[in-house]
Amino acid sequence: MMGRTHLAFGAVAGVHLAGTTPALGLPIMAAALLGSILPDLDTPYSKLGRRFWPVSKLVFAVFGHRGGTHSLLFAALAMAPVWMVSPPVAVALGAGIATHLAADAISFGQGPRFKIRGAGVPLFWPLRDGKAGVRLVKVNGPLENLVILPWTMLYAAQSGWNLI
Template identity: 75%
Template sequence: MMGRTHLALGAVAGVQLAAQTPGLGLPIMAAALFGAILPDVDTPYSKLGRRLWPLSRLVLQVFGHRGGTHSAAFVLLATALMWLVSPPVALALGAGILTHLAADAISYGHGTRFTARGAGVPLLWPLSDRKTGLRLVKVNGALENLVILPWMALYAAQIGWALI
């Protein structure tokens, strides 16, 4: 999925969690949105990768795109590290990452930005590089841009408006 769609999905997770934790709405939203784009630090073409390009290039060389940063181990590590700072914010970060993994598990793409490794995410990495997923949504295709992105953005806005 494209970064904007990952952010819309992260916003849905963020507003749901912010509604459950009064007083921590802003940190929870920030963590969910950051988590929603964090796994793509493994590519210098992503929103986050362009801003952290030296790190992004290194992570890409070590893990490849949709590699270790797209695994359950990464979710657990990132959530555990944030848990030391704030458990509610850690849950939001983990939820944002999980929305990213779920979206990438059902999406596929072509071209130089994607490897020949295909669709899905390696959930069991480092135990296995085998990817889990379905080829349902073409990255930057009609289903993503005309259905998923607008509906998730509208849903997040509706729930967010109710929190104001």
């Protein structure tokens, strides 16, 4: 999926988690949004990859897109240092990453941005390189842009409004 769609899913996760710990609402929301785009640090074409392009180019050269950064191990490694400071914020970061992995598991793309043509994410990398997922939504296609993105944004806005 595109970065904007990942951010919309991260907003849904962040809004719901912020409601559980209102005192940490802003850090929780920020962590969920960051987590929702963090796995795409593995491509210099992503929102995050363009901002950290030296790191992104290196990760892309080693793993390709939808490689190790799209795994449960990556989620655990990203959450661990945050957990030591604030477990609720770490959970939000992990939830954002989980929304990213779920969205990429149902989407497919083609071209040099993808290590292996097709859908899915290597959830159990490095133990298993096989990808989990199905080809349901074309990246940047009409289903993503005209249905999934607007409805997810509306849901996040409505859920956030309910917290006020």
